[in-house]
Amino acid sequence: MKTQFFIPFLLLINSILFSQTSNINKENGVANYGYDVVSYFSGKPQPGSANNAVKYQGTNYYFVSPENKAKFQKEPGKYLPQYGGYCAFAMGDYGKKVDVNPKTFKITDGKLYLFYNKLLTNTLTSWIKDEKNLTIKADKNWQKFNTK
Template sequence: MKKLALLLLILISGSSFAQNDAKRISQYNLENKIGIQGYDPVGYFNQGKAVKGKKEVLVSYQGVTYNFSSAENKNAFLKNPSKYEPQYGGWCAYAMGSTGEKVEINPETFKIVDGRLYLFYNAYFNNTLKSWNKDQDNLKGKADTNWKKIYKN
């Protein structure tokens, strides 16, 4: 009886992990399940700039694949993935706060706020990081609320 209960628990847990992975894949800003357009999420923190990751140095975390520029960055990510993942599923933080929309980003336009990575749209003379900086606290609060509505746990 105990073995049957344990097997059922494992099956239910596996099913809920798969559902969570599918949800992340459907709601996050991904290209072929790859986050941040292949940029190294740890590089933003350790190198202070956007660094393109290598296809051969990767980790799949809850359905999202991240590329890394080095094994050291990959290992840092594995120790604490939630520290390095971008906020709002990798969508533009300004748009999430301003309108609640999922807007593409330029992975080279970013800001670290309170130890978290925020990414921004920057094209056609429209750098949303500049607008974010003018009203960061208000926009961050609204973005947090809007993302919770989009990505309900």
């Protein structure tokens, strides 16, 4: 019972304190906290480098190697995290943009999902319990942000 209250409370506090106005979760113009979005698909997310940067739709993405950079440039949509890199669980359950821990992720059906994982709360655990329904709700909620 405590968990059911605790998770929404932490996500609400996070969304208030770190309100995001962009549809891409970025810091200082760099998406995904500088983590290489291609590296997730090898199973191990890694921080990229400004030496291997790509500007895509006004946002910088960093990569660990020229090879990963080239993969992204060839098919960016294949590697971009869902919901602009915001927490998939929060988007599905509350329709809110919430920061993530770039090391907490899941790939389902070739799509990258990122999750909030701070202050003893890992929303990936809750996502896994109801992934199918939360994905449907998150997809619907995300559309609201892209029609503004």
